[in-house]
Amino acid sequence: MTDEKTLKKKLVKQKKSLALFDIILQNLDDGVSVQNKLGEFIYENEQAQLMHKIYFNAKAKYTNTVGDYVSLQDLPPYQSLKDGETHKLVIEIANPAKYHNVWMRIKAVPVFDKRKKLAYVVATWRDITGRILEEKRRDHFIAIGSHELRTPLAGIKVLNQAMQKLYAGHKFDQAESYFTKIDSKVNILTRLIQDFIEVEKIRAGKLDFYPRSFDLVEMIKNSVNDLRQIYPLHPIIVRGKIDKKIIADEVRIQQVINNLIVNACKYTPDNTQILITLKKADKIVTVEVKDMGIGIDEQYISKIFQPFYRVRNPESVNAKGLGLGLYISYKIIELHGGKMWVKSKLGVGSTFHFTLPLVIKKSKQVYEF
Ligand code: ADP
Numbered sequence: 001m002t003d004e005k006t007l008k009k010k011l012v013k014q015k016k017s018l019a020l021f022d023i024i025l026q027n028l029d030d031g032v033s034v035q036n037k038l039g040e041f042i043y044e045n046e047q048a049q050l051m052h053k054i055y056f057n058a059k060a061k062y063t064n065t066v067g068d069y070v071s072l073q074d075l076p077p078y079q080s081l082k083d084g085e086t087h088k089l090v091i092e093i094a095n096p097a098k099y100h101n102v103w104m105r106i107k108a109v110p111v112f113d114k115r116k117k118l119a120y121v122v123a124t125w126r127d128i129t130g131r132i133l134e135e136k137r138r139d140h141f142i143a144i145g146s147h148e149l150r151t152p153l154a155g156i157k158v159l160n161q162a163m164q165k166l167y168a169g170h171k172f173d174q175a176e177s178y179f180t181k182i183d184s185k186v187n188i189l190t191r192l193i194q195d196f197i198e199v200e201k202i203r204a205g206k207l208d209f210y211p212r213s214f215d216l217v218e219m220i221k222n223s224v225n226d227l228r229q230i231y232p233l234h235p236i237i238v239r240g241k242i243d244k245k246i247i248a249d250e251v252r253i254q255q256v257i258n259n260l261i262v263n264a265c266k267y268t269p270d271n272t273q274i275l276i277t278l279k280k281a282d283k284i285v286t287v288e289v290k291d292m293g294i295g296i297d298e299q300y301i302s303k304i305f306q307p308f309y310r311v312r313n314p315e316s317v318n319a320k321g322l323g324l325g326l327y328i329s330y331k332i333i334e335l336h337g338g339k340m341w342v343k344s345k346l347g348v349g350s351t352f353h354f355t356l357p358l359v360i361k362k363s364k365q366v367y368e369f
Helices: 003-026 046-055 076-083 129-167 173-204 216-230 250-266 325-335
Strands: 031-036 041-044 061-063 087-094 102-112 118-127 212-214 236-239 246-248 274-281 284-291 340-345 349-357
Touching: 031 046, 031 076, 041 046, 046 102, 046 118, 076 087, 076 102, 076 118, 102 129, 129 173, 173 325, 212 216, 216 236, 216 250, 216 274, 216 284, 246 250, 250 274, 250 284, 250 325, 250 349, 325 340, 325 349
Parallel strands: 236 274
Antiparallel strands: 031 041, 031 118, 061 087, 087 102, 102 118, 212 246, 274 284, 284 349, 340 349
């Protein structure tokens, strides 16, 4: 075959695949656009054209997930054109022509030429309104439901305590144990409802947060003393010291510590030690909670910080829970500007770590998507 023929064949093949590519792009639910380095649109699929006509006009107003005003120039494609980086952003569009607001997730990726100079910016425009509205409805339902449940539960708890007092001193041995059981079940339910409310707050970016100065070691020792009463068969040891007070939300950090120690007890056979180690380096405090329990299989490690995730294995069937504790703890530490992670080996044990800056700067809470 001559060179000319080969070239022609190649061109026909290229044209065919371009046509196929265009059919695929035109049928996507997402908008796809390509801009040249001057910011001019050189390609828009049908969705992108439609979105730009309806949402990106002079009348529309944009805000980000924390309610700050966003201008057209703040949108990812224009950011990528400026700095040659990938950008993502979720915006809420208040559009007067539409019945309700619209949420859109925009991602822009730069494309470089052979000389590594920015040539194009490819952007995808995804309408995520349905998902956001569904999440908002669900969060609202959980929040209202949880608040409504809390009140009668508090009533049951008080009545139970009153009955317990009435019966005290009478010889109704069984009654005493029933009162105690009712009380502990009410506590479990209250805790679960509290967790639901917390998750709702995290999702809405509204977790309560009151930083003040406190002694972390003292607080951990107090927690350990309380938990020793509940888990008397687990030797819990605290090691290390921190010579400075930290500034953080004490109640929230205690919630994290309690969760990690309770988990260590729940997922560890009786009479095995739980070791808590405290360290300070520069301006960062590290806390480790180490157990020699059932451990976590490598494939699940990245998932256990997700809401409602529980590893299902025969060793943990008796441990009760909803899989919210670690998610909430992770978010609390993140909010303090710290990090949380775990190292674990199946059948050997787990060590949960978290860091906290000595002085936290409250980070902005963001509505989750
Ligand atoms: P819960 O304990 O209520 O299920 P968490 O969010 O605290 O929820 O933990 C999520 C999952 O992570 C648990 O269900 C368990 O499978 C696993 N896990 C947590 N801590 C440990 C631990 N110390 N050892 C082994 N598995 C753990």
